[in-house]
Amino acid sequence: xxxxxxxxxxxxxxxxxxxxxxxxxxxxxxxxxxxxxxxxxxxxxxxxxxxxxxxxxxxxxxxxxxxxxxxxxxxxxxxxxxxxxxxxxxxxxxxxxxxxxxxxxxxxxxxxxxxxxxxxxxxxxxxxxxxxxxxxxxxxxxxxxxxxxxxxxxxxxxxxxxxxxxxxxxxxxxxxxxxxxxxxxxxxxxxxxxxxxxxxxxxxxxxxxxxxxxxxxxxxxxxxxxxxxxxxxxxxxxxxxxxxxxxxxxxxxxxxxxxxxxxxxxxxxxxxxxxxxxxxxxxxxxxxxxxxxxxxxxxxxxxxxxxxxxxxxxxxxxxxxxxxxxxxxxxxxxxxxxxxxxxxxxxxxxxxxxxxxxxxxxxxxxxxxxxxxxxxxx
Numbered sequence: 001x002x003x004x005x006x007x008x009x010x011x012x013x014x015x016x017x018x019x020x021x022x023x024x025x026x027x028x029x030x031x032x033x034x035x036x037x038x039x040x041x042x043x044x045x046x047x048x049x050x051x052x053x054x055x056x057x058x059x060x061x062x063x064x065x066x067x068x069x070x071x072x073x074x075x076x077x078x079x080x081x082x083x084x085x086x087x088x089x090x091x092x093x094x095x096x097x098x099x100x101x102x103x104x105x106x107x108x109x110x111x112x113x114x115x116x117x118x119x120x121x122x123x124x125x126x127x128x129x130x131x132x133x134x135x136x137x138x139x140x141x142x143x144x145x146x147x148x149x150x151x152x153x154x155x156x157x158x159x160x161x162x163x164x165x166x167x168x169x170x171x172x173x174x175x176x177x178x179x180x181x182x183x184x185x186x187x188x189x190x191x192x193x194x195x196x197x198x199x200x201x202x203x204x205x206x207x208x209x210x211x212x213x214x215x216x217x218x219x220x221x222x223x224x225x226x227x228x229x230x231x232x233x234x235x236x237x238x239x240x241x242x243x244x245x246x247x248x249x250x251x252x253x254x255x256x257x258x259x260x261x262x263x264x265x266x267x268x269x270x271x272x273x274x275x276x277x278x279x280x281x282x283x284x285x286x287x288x289x290x291x292x293x294x295x296x297x298x299x300x301x302x303x304x305x306x307x308x309x310x311x312x313x314x315x316x317x318x319x320x321x322x323x324x325x326x327x328x329x330x331x332x333x334x335x336x337x338x339x340x341x342x343x344x345x346x347x348x349x350x351x352x353x354x355x356x357x358x359x360x361x362x363x364x365x366x367x368x369x370x371x372x373x374x375x376x377x378x
Contacts, residue, residue: 006128006129006131007129009128010124010125010128010129025336027336028332028336028337028338029336029337029338029359029363029366029367029370030337030338030359031337031338031339031355031356031357031359031364031367032338032339032340032354032356033356033358033359034170034231034314034315034356034358035230035236035356035358036231036234036236036285036314036358037358037359037360038234038285039234040233040234040235040238040271040274041233041234041274041277041278041281041282042278042281043274043277043278043281044233044235044271044272044273044274044278045271047270047271047273047274048238048267048268048270048271050270051266051267051270051271052267056266056267056270057266057267058266059262059263059266060263060264060266060269061263062254062257062258062262062263063089063090063091063250063254064089064090064091064092064242064263064264064269065091065266065269065270066085066086067273068091068269068272068273068275069085069086069089069091069242070085071272071273071275071276072085072089072091072242072244072275073085073089074276075275076225076227076244079199079202079210079211079212079215080212080215081212081214081215081225081244083244083245084247087247087250087251088244088245088246088247088250089242089243089244089250090242090243090250090253090254090257091240091241091242091263091264091269092228092240092241092242092243092257092261092264093239093240093241093261093264093265094228094230094239094240094241095198095200095226095227095228095230095241095242096122096241097239097241097257097261098226098228098241098242098243098253099122099123099126099196099198099226100122100126100129100130101243101253101256101257102196102224102226102243102245102249102253103126103127103129103130103132103196104129104130104256105249105252105253105255105256106162106194106196106224106249106252106253107127107130107131107132107161107162108131108132108161109131109132110131110132110133111131111132111133111160111161111162112132112133112134112135112157112159112160112161112162113127113132113133113134113135113160113161113162113163113164114135114137114152114155114157114160114162114163114164114193115127115134115135115136115137115164115346116137116138116139116147116151116163116164116165116166117136117137117138117139117345117346117347117348117349118139118145118171118172118317118342118345118346118347118348118349118352119164119166119169119170119171119345119346120166120170120171120198120345121344121345123164123166124136124346127164132161132162135155135156135157135159135160136155136346136347137151137152137155137157138151138155138346138347138348139151139172139174139348140348141306141308141317141319141352144174144308144309145169145172145174145308145317145348146174146176146180147165147167147176147180147184148180148183148184149183149184149186149187152184152187153187157187157191157193158187158190158191159191160191160193161193161194162193162194162195162196163184163188163193163194163195163196164195164196164197164198165184165195165196165197165198165213166197166198166199166200167181167199167312168201168202168204168205168210168311168312168313169201169312169313170200170201170313170315171315171317171340171342171345171349171354172308172310172315172317172354173293173310173311173312173313173314173315173316173317174308174310174311174312174317175205175207175208175210175311175312176211177208177211178211178216181211181213181216182216184213185213185216185217185218185219188219188222189218189219189222193222194222194223194224195213195214195219195222195223195224196223196224196226197212197213197214197223197224197225197226198226199212199225199226199227200226200227200228200230200231200241201231201232201312201313201314202227202232203231203232203282203286204231204232204286204289204312204313204314205311205312206286206289206290206293206311206312207309207311208311210312212225214244220246221246222246223245224243224244224245224246224249224250224253225243225244225245226241226242226243226244227241227242227244228240228241228242229241229268229271229272229275231313231314232282232285232286233272233274233278233282234285235268235271235272238265238267238268238271238272239264239265239268240264240265240268240269240271240272241264289314289357289358291361292314292357292361292364293310293314293316293357295357295361295364295365295368296316296355296357296364296368297309297310297316299368299371299372300316300318302372303371303372303375303376304375305318305319305320305321305375306318306319307319314356314357314358315354315355315356315357316354316355316357317342317349317352317353317354317355318352318353318355319351319352320351320352320353321351322351323351324341324342324343324349324350324351324352324353325341325343327341327353328340328341328353330374331370331371331374334374335370335371335373335374336370337367337370337371337374339353339354339355340353340354341353341354342354
């Protein structure tokens with residue numbers, strides 16, 4: 001059997017390659033994984049355990065449990081997002097499934113989809129799998145990896161049908177202010193694009209408040225917002241996310257979802273009821289990430305590695321002064337520290353490293369000492 005052409009066009013994950021190299025040794029400190037080192041809040045764990053003890057192991061409604069959708073609707077209001085839990089919210093098996101559903105439901109074969117880069121590695125393959133044509137939009141360290149109108153125009157994004165956004169950003173840690181988003185929103189309206197806005201790191205914003213592009217004038221009706229429980233709630237393995245959007249878009253996504261995934265895992269849906277009760281734990285985790293962020297950025301400054309003041313998610317994106325892939329491979333081999341080359345995240349990532357600080361301070365201190373030794377000896 002021969003794979004479909006669109007599958008053949010997608011290369012293997014560049015991140016996985018470095019994970020596999022790291023797995024060959026026992027002395028590795030990994031700063032490459034975008035996964036919290038915390039356990040899920042206790043109220044989430046007890047809700048999941050209680051559901052299992054009561055034999056709650058069935059399917060749920062395709063769209064997700066109604067009480068969960070109501071909780072998500074209430075939670076979204078903190079970002080000034082208002083969505084009807086009956087018709088405008090879809091619970092999915094992780095935010096990744098929601099993004100994939102949106103691309104398959106809303107992108108026609110041959111449609112251009114503008115993807116700011118560097119970006120999370122799933123976006124471009126997702127466009128390709130949906131039959132669309134990725135339109136890379138490079139962002140730069142000079143602009144602190146913020147998406148600008150100039151970058152969109154230079155990339156020809158006005159001829160696309162859709163725009164993918166991810167702020168706070170993976171891999172750079174960049175965030176966008178309301179004014180910066182307003183420039184992008186104006187471009188979107190003028191060129192009649194729709195937006196797929198991945199806001200999985202919304203709660204991990206350290207300087208100021210997160211703004212969703214869907215709250216800007218005339219943007220709600222042309223935006224699907226994605227979020228979930230993996231990052232802020234440390235529930236990566238429970239695989240639970242959701243989409244917020246206009247009824248027509250959510251209906252189209254659910255039509256695919258009901259034939260493929262059927263419903264998100266019921267145990268995870270019960271755990272997510274802790275949305276109402278675990279805000280204190282989320283704040284504690286965010287404060288700890290912020291402490292680590294300040295430490296990592298200060299250490300890169302001491303080493304002389306340029307790194308803009310990443311203010312979201314749990315990543316730093318320092319410049320490494322050359323071939324990022326060779327730097328990462330040699331660092332792994334000589335010092336036992338795993339980071340991810342920026343080039344695997346697309347245009348604009350070359351010459352940088354993605355460094356995750358979602359790990360304990362003891363390992364972070366040791367890893368930064370090893371990186372400094374490596375940099376001094378180069």
